[in-house]
Amino acid sequence: AQRVTQPEKLLSVFKGAPVELKCNYSYSGSPELFWYVQYSRQRLQLLLRHISRESIKGFTADLNKGETSFHLKKPFAQEEDSAMYYCALLSGGTSYGKLTFGQGTILTVHP
Amino acid sequence: GAVVSQHPSRVICKSGTSVKIECRSLDFQATTMFWYRQFPKQSLMLMATSNEGSKATYEQGVEKDKFLINHASLTLSTLTVTSAHPEDSSFYICSARGQTYNEQFFGPGTRLTVL
Numbered sequence: 001a002q003r004v005t006q007p008e009k010l011l012s013v014f015k016g017a018p019v020e021l022k023c024n025y026s027y028s029g030s031p032e033l034f035w036y037v038q039y040s041r042q043r044l045q046l047l048l049r050h051i052s053r054e055s056i057k058g059f060t061a062d063l064n065k066g067e068t069s070f071h072l073k074k075p076f077a078q079e080e081d082s083a084m085y086y087c088a089l090l091s092g093g094t095s096y097g098k099l100t101f102g103q104g105t106i107l108t109v110h111p
Numbered sequence: 112g113a114v115v116s117q118h119p120s121r122v123i124c125k126s127g128t129s130v131k132i133e134c135r136s137l138d139f140q141a142t143t144m145f146w147y148r149q150f151p152k153q154s155l156m157l158m159a160t161s162n163e164g165s166k167a168t169y170e171q172g173v174e175k176d177k178f179l180i181n182h183a184s185l186t187l188s189t190l191t192v193t194s195a196h197p198e199d200s201s202f203y204i205c206s207a208r209g210q211t212y213n214e215q216f217f218g219p220g221t222r223l224t225v226l
Contacts, residue, residue, distance in 0.1 A: 098145065098157055
């Protein structure tokens with residue numbers, strides 16, 4: 001069975017500092033991984049996906065199959081980055097698959 | 112972008128009553144809808160997957176007679192919590208995926224409180 005682990009429930013940094021939110025997964029198939037973000041009082045929204053290999057709002061994430069990790073990084077955190085971040089794994093294929101979410105990490109960026 | 116709405120946003124009911132939550136895709140046809148449950152400051156737990164016109168597939172441990180899911184059209188899915196009890200109090204979130212958009216779009220959630 002698939003599993004997503006986010007070891008840090010809370011993460012606090014100061015504005016301008018680098019930030020890394022950790023995500024590890026276990027899955028027997030070929031993984032498709034995502035990062036979702038939930039700002040205060042807002043709905044869950046897709047931040048980025050590994051297959052796109054893009055940078056969104058300064059965030060990047062690289063899939064490391066050897067370490068089964070998909071850590072989210074940003075070199076200079078901003079206060080508006082404060083939110084709940086979820087790592088998710090899609091299993092069962094792109095068209096019919098379902099998402100398994102990690103426990104989430106609450107990121108707080110202090111001024 | 113694709114928009115998913117949920118109604119109601121908040122509901123309070125008495126123990127033993129049934130509550131229906133609607134999930135609508137506003138500007139796309141959702142071939143698949145998902146229902147999640149989220150506890151405060153915790154992860155989303157997938158409850159069931161529903162494809163339009165067919166029976167929902169429930170995750171292990173989710174009572175299908177307790178949580179009735181209907182996906183009768185390409186823009187609407189409903190979750191009915193039957194004979195609700197205080198332990199059913201939670202935040203219920205739906206998401207929808209269509210053929211055009213290859214990702215899930217999430218609704219704003221429904222806060223259910225059972226007294």
